[in-house]
Amino acid sequence: MPGRAADGGEVPFRPATEGIRAGVEGSPGGGGLERPGARGQRQDIVWRNVVLMSLLHLAAVYSLVLIPKAKPLTLLWAYFCFLLTALGVTAGAHRLWSHRSYKAKLPLRIFLAAANSMAFQNDIFEWSRDHRVHHKYSETDADPHNARRGFFFSHIGWLFVRKHRDVIEKGRKLDFTDLLADPVVRFQRKYYKITVVLMCFVVPTLVPWCIWGESLWNSYFLASILRYTISLNVTWLVNSAAHMYGNRPYDKHISPRQNPLVTLGAIGE
Template sequence: MAPDVSTMEMITSDSEQFEKLVAPQAAPRKFQIVYRNLFTFGYAHLSALYGLYLACTSAKWQSIFFFYILFVLSSIGITAGAHRLWTHKAYKAKMPLQIILMLMNSLAFQNTATDWVRDHRLHHRYSDTDADPHNATRGFFYSHMGWLLVRKHPEVKKRGKFIDMSDIYANPVLRFQKKYAVPVIGLMCFALPTLVPVYFWGESLKIAWHMALLRYVLNLHGTFLVNSAAHLWGTKPYDKNIVPVQNVSVSLIAFGEGFHNYHHVYPWDYRTAELGNNWLNLTTIFIDFFAWIGWAYDLKTVPDSMIRARSDRTGDGTDKWGMGEKHEHCDKSE
């Protein structure tokens, strides 16, 4: 794979201006609370708890099924769209698939895909340091959601200016989402999920609204777990010298995103998981389907021999599948 010259130039310029940050690193800092975010997160979570109560006591089964489907679609809008396609360019997508992923990404509402990509590219370049937007060195709560409740660290602001976003700014689908973020995200994430149950099967507006917020908050925490739990608890079969880990529970919740030690070693692999791991990787199955019909193409993968060699050289000795077993057990079962 040929190197991206523009990206290498950005990295060189960056390294010339700033001191090197080595993970895990977190200098003392004073937190400045963003009260608007504190209020909106507080309201969303209290409403979600009420939505959970209503789901268990009053909601129609059609509503529960509907919001589960929305949960899956919005999750894939992040994992297959903002993450694997637009952040890492791990595969290419034709315009119809890009539009579908943009709408699914809007359904998830984790800012626009443009904002998401910038934060995530910064996260990979400076993982688990003060230039990482959700630096896991500061603990579970900060990396999970606390980073969204305070002002960005100065290192994030400074170094974020050097992240190459030229491909994102040139993408007409993402430019459209960014330009019309309020109506598009408002419609996809809040209005339609509330009005569809009311109109089509007579759900009450109160139940529909609070269950819409429940679905939204659950989606947020599914993604947040990749930033927090998958940097704190698990195994490191590919590189024991970095912070990210393999966390099978997170992969189950986040549709394949919890094989994080592997992902930080090979971020360009469209599967984000060793040897596929499709039994926990609905996102990979989604991409494979669209590859089958020709809407996704140029899927990047890492040869199995390279994966095994890296694991043997720098891994912690746990099973390549991230299940915490020893290599000998895995090799005998192959």
């Protein structure tokens, strides 16, 4: 991640052509780079991601026990945070920054960047970069979450292994300069860890606790952990289930499908 050099100056952004990856190695939302010379070999497992994701999902299962004990406002707040999280991914990283489907002025971009940090699915630059590679080389070894490798891999398994070399090599051919030209993207990327802690965990937890007296325990597990885990899996279902189950009204020869259940969960994706 960008930071400051020893002399106090800014460390420039790592060029987009240095490698395409799902995120910082070992982070809950990202895999790592495949080691050089690993083509044709079994991809290395990023065990830290496996452990962190396993613990997260176990905590989410525990959170279900707390639902009957929570105040109705807390459950509504958790759902509201889920909607904000979804907007940060769908309207932000996906439609705006990955595909440039529309233009947004600075206030909207700031709002979407904050919502994207609440999603904690890697910063806007990395999310959009991987998504463009996915579309350009869909369902090949250069696709970060290649659906031809099965449901588990395209859903979450791709975050558990180092990237296939084709993801890196093919990704070098794409242009991502428009992303780094956006000061909002640069700011979020530079301060990503801080904004994630604040937006994904601190704010969702403190609002119920401070405003309507929910217990800190319920606030944390329901508005932060459970909401975050559900939002992750909804996004992943677009990569997995929506490439395997559903109808193909326009082109019967491609894998992506229209899946109404995934559409509902992903607020329209």
